[in-house]
Amino acid sequence: MSPAAQQIPYVRFDSKDVLPDERLDYWQGSLSNVCTLSFPGGLTASEFKARNEMWMLGDMMLSVRECSPHILHRSERSIKLDQLDHYKIHFRIGNGANTDMVLGRRLIHVEAGGTVLTHMAQPELAHVHGGTTINVIIPRDRLDPLLPRPVDLHGVTLNGPCSVLLASHLTTLTQTVGGLTREQLPAVTGATLQLLAAAVTPTLDTLALARPVVEATLMRQVRHFIEANLTNPDLTPDVICKHFKISRSALYRMFEPLGGVAGFIKERRLYNIHTLLTSAQHRPHLHRIAEMHGFKTAAHFSRSFREQFGYSARELFAAAPQRPVHMPISGGPRYSMDRWLHLLRG
Known part of the structure; x- marks a missing residue:
């Protein structure tokens, strides 16, 4: 295997490499639909300074971000568009690295040195006061089996000896990741998962059950089935019911919060x-x-695409070469965050 093929996918962004007036568009472009970027009062986009490095570690994504104050918002609309179901570790380091997070009706303040977990299937508003953040994004299906019972981990603050070990592990990982090979990744990601599970477990006694495990598991399985069959024109609610041996009423109830199963399939396509x-x-x-995605006529597809995204498919492709969402990766495809996050699904 050539050195390029062995190289871990990596991307780097530095605001110094971009004209001041282009920094907001460039950064927001890399975020795609995952979340939106804005600034607190008194700070303009041209003053925004940031340096971000990201690595794809097999079925995890690691990033280190150093930046001036900003606000990141993952909204209900973003969640509905991408349907990402990953966990995200936020480890704040450096002087002044404080963050105020609005998670549903809760306000969480994270001091420098603090670590908090969020769930990308739930809204998040983060007021980042500067400093450095280490993030690790992990598919939910990787962590849940290591926990003794299903819990809502959105906004869980990690404390205790195992959380200290996890923080030390993440710091060392960001310093050494450049020397890792693809063959070493399973051992590294496995160790990260075990440390995270050990850090979470002591807090479980104080957490309420998120929802019955059967319903949670079935919902994830149905969604994965839909994702795997998006190009099957015969994908219908009846096909899903037959595959999972559930009633239509049960399926409709399950997807009612997402606007219905038919609407969900259409949006995912x-x-x-x-x-x-x-x-x-x-x-x-x-x-x-x-x-290929089940649209019977071009008119139906064009109308549906514009209704969902606010522009036509032809306009999207025509603009794609100039869009800032695409940054080169060493030895990998063009980059956008949502593309990488969907690759984590495996």
Whole structure:
């Protein structure tokens, strides 16, 4: 295997490399639909300074971000668009590295040296006061089996000896990740998971059950089944019911908070097409792609795409080469955060 093929996918952003007036668009472009970036009063986009490095560690994503004050918002709309179900570790380091997080009806203050978990399937508003943050994003299916019971981990603050070990592990990992090989990644990610599970477990006695494990597991399985069959034109509620041996009423009840199962399938198909178009190297056959995703007519597809995203599929592809969401990765495809996060699903 060539050295390039062995290299871990990596991307770096530094605001010093971008003209001041372009920094906001460049950074927001890299975030794609995952979250939106804004600034507290008194700070303009041209004054925004940031340095961000990201690595794909197999089925985890590691990042180190050093930046001036900013606000990151993961909204209900973002969650509905990308349907990401990952956990995210926030480890704050450095002087002045404080963050105020609004998670539902709760306000959490994270001091420098503090570590908190969030769940990307739930809204999050983070007022970052500067400093450095280490983030690790982990598919939920990797962590949940290591915990003794299902719990809501959104906003859980980690304390105790194991959390100190986890913080030390993450700090060392960011300093040594550049020398890792792909063959070493399973051992590294496995150790990270075990330390995280050990840090979470002592807090479980104070956490309420998130929801019955059967319902939670079934919901994830159905969603994964839908994702795997987006290009199957025969994907219908009846097909899902037959595959999982559940009633239509049970399926409809399960997806009612997401706008219904048919609407969910349609939105996931449109999002999948959007991802294909933003990563396409050559002009795609839109009608053929739409047909593969169950849209019977070009008019139905065009209308649905514009309703969901606010612009047409042709406009998206025409703008893609100039869009700032695409940054080169060493030995990997063009980059956008949502693309990498969907790759974590495996």
